[in-house]
Amino acid sequence: MALRAGDHSQAAMTGVKEKVLTLDTMNSSIRRVEYAVRGPIVLRALELEQELRQGVKKPFTEVIRANIGDAQAMGQKPITFLRQVLALCAHPDLLNSPNFPEDAKRRAEHILRACGGHSLGAYSISSGIQLIREDVARYIQQRDGGISADPDNIFLSTGASNAIVTVLKLLVAGEGRTRSGVLIPIPQYPLYSAALAELNAVQVDYYLDEERVWALDVAELRRALRQAREHCRPCALCVINPGNPTGQVQTRECIEAVIRFAFEERLFLLADEVYQDNVYAEGSQFHSFKKVLTEMGSPYAEQQELASFHSVSKGYMGECGFRGGYVEVVNMDPAVQQQMRKLMSVRLCPPVPGQVLLDVVVSPPAPSDPSFAQFQAPTRPSQELGLAPDMFFCMSLLEETGICVVPGSGFGQREGTYHFRMTILPPMEKLRPLLEKLSQFHAKFTQEYS
């Protein structure tokens, strides 16, 4: 009964109409969106899980998801204090329970007082609860050695994803050769390529240097920018630091060089810093773009425009399901900031439980608080590995072993090189056999196809 496009006379005759909304008539920008982290490999993984549940025999008994940084799905336990505060806020009758520590109760009361109707069930103001933005500002100030942060420059969001897309949305404009270009690292986190496709902006790739452990090289930025200027209007530069999927942590010198470059070339800076609490390598240290920019002094400190993103999904808490995050904007044109406020207000507000979690994350119990001892950051690895071939490798790996990883093409890679990306969040007792299976599979695969 399927009809070809345009075949309306026949449609009328048989009484069967073609769909109004088809691949041909739909928004072509959406069709161009690719999304690796949850692409065909993940869809197949879902099917395999269903088949296993239905008792279908497979060479493995469970699917292991190493495709997405989702700590709790991998068995990491949530931090008790965070969840106590949340339960108290959700069900304030518990404030009378003797089974909750005093500091959790105080915190919950403090947050509830700042909520409309003293309830999580009220919409908050669109940029997020004032009190929580103030706590975020204090957190940033401490992180950055005292450099001040203004709560009015902080917008809470539905995960960092939502904040990133909002800022990109403000930036993109133009058609043809004046279309906005946005520089993104390759390999990247695929939200960026997806959002740029959706917004019909030009994705300008700059390659991280695999030979130097995926370092960012300003000469490469310059090359990418020069080429891009021939066909679009580059207006922004995205940096992911610490890197996903590379795990690279940028040096202070590198960040300074990037800021100078952005300033000279008039690029708005987007710093994706959601992994700021996931730095493990010896000698590595996280420097925020805001701090470096401010310490560089004039003209950067007062002029370079910057948006910095953070999330409750990563770090030691790994609370992905709550979709909490924020963006701090620096040196943004006040009129544009007003537009950003308006844009966020159209979606009413970010989820309030995610705002609550963010509040506890940015102001955890102090040493004098009863929950201090219990509130530990179970440090866990989050760097990523790099290896060989691609989609076929990943699909075969999934079918034979149940291990779900992402082909490198989804993040971007230099032509002729092939990678896959896996997260290593599974607990030790799962990770060891996983790596063994993987290594066996890899040996067999390369033998078979080389």
Add this chain to the structure above:
Amino acid sequence: MALRAGDHSQAAMTGVKEKVLTLDTMNSSIRRVEYAVRGPIVLRALELEQELRQGVKKPFTEVIRANIGDAQAMGQKPITFLRQVLALCAHPDLLNSPNFPEDAKRRAEHILRACGGHSLGAYSISSGIQLIREDVARYIQQRDGGISADPDNIFLSTGASNAIVTVLKLLVAGEGRTRSGVLIPIPQYPLYSAALAELNAVQVDYYLDEERVWALDVAELRRALRQAREHCRPCALCVINPGNPTGQVQTRECIEAVIRFAFEERLFLLADEVYQDNVYAEGSQFHSFKKVLTEMGSPYAEQQELASFHSVSKGYMGECGFRGGYVEVVNMDPAVQQQMRKLMSVRLCPPVPGQVLLDVVVSPPAPSDPSFAQFQAPTRPSQELGLAPDMFFCMSLLEETGICVVPGSGFGQREGTYHFRMTILPPMEKLRPLLEKLSQFHAKFTQEYS
């Protein structure tokens, strides 16, 4: 120090550069977005609240927000069972507490088993937790007298807002005279005009008939469509039923006529049914578009494309802050539905606590459950009123009385008529003096300016 656009030589000389991102360079579609529910009146209300906190003397002691349908901000208490389940899910240690009813515990365990890592802190699959989509499907089936619903056609979302924008995003395409047009009611809920501006689609207004208590009239749809076809490509029709801001509940005959119209004119139907549990007027009854469409039989039942939206923000629960909602798509082209799945996966997943609430809302305690008696739907009014003049009236009202309402222009109104829209969610003891103040102000205002 502000420089004019293009004044780059002077900028270079003084070392002061203009911002990269300005009103001139930013995304002009975003600039065109207007958002009434949280526009200038609400910004001023926020300032007034701040001034009151700082002890500034005003002719009122508190600001009353009748601008947005936010029941709990107005003092409505959340439903205990909902919050018990949520607290148990957030902090599963409570499953051992004797202070929670057994059915709440069973429900929480049931939901947690369906979560990654048995935790709310894991990302769910992008369309929402399978178990919850199954419960939503069962709910729809019951609501619609047994007409089946498929969990794969249900997508959970970050409030209904997010689902509405997602479906609109799929629909819009084209440039100039082939730009997509979307028919929306006037007055409308301003998310629609905002989203269409953002997506650069054409807003096609059809007017509800104030003389007939804001009824929808197919002759008016026909007029709007005919005129729109001269300058764009109308592809979709939005209906809000029960209406916001009008409170109108459509009759079954009206819905049938709308469906026939959409089918004949090849329009994708969007039915915003978030107020389906807020029907109070005697003789009024809610009919879902899905049910009417299915019962109309061939060719509508198998061919007319429809997306129906619902939310946990409205109804008797009024849990706005959690941002839970869903869309059910009917007769959508499977290839497009796949695209929709992809698009949602870019944002990872809707907030899991909102998904949990939705689950309880769609499958509340049964008569045999311990929490049944306690789980009552405190029915409350939610229709809206219609009155005279506009922005000036609303701003004066706010300044003099602290009552925050929305000018009719934000929802749309026939030229030469003026309205404002207020929600009547405040509890009785606030609502009575509010209405008295309002009526005094109105008398004074009309006397003064007529």
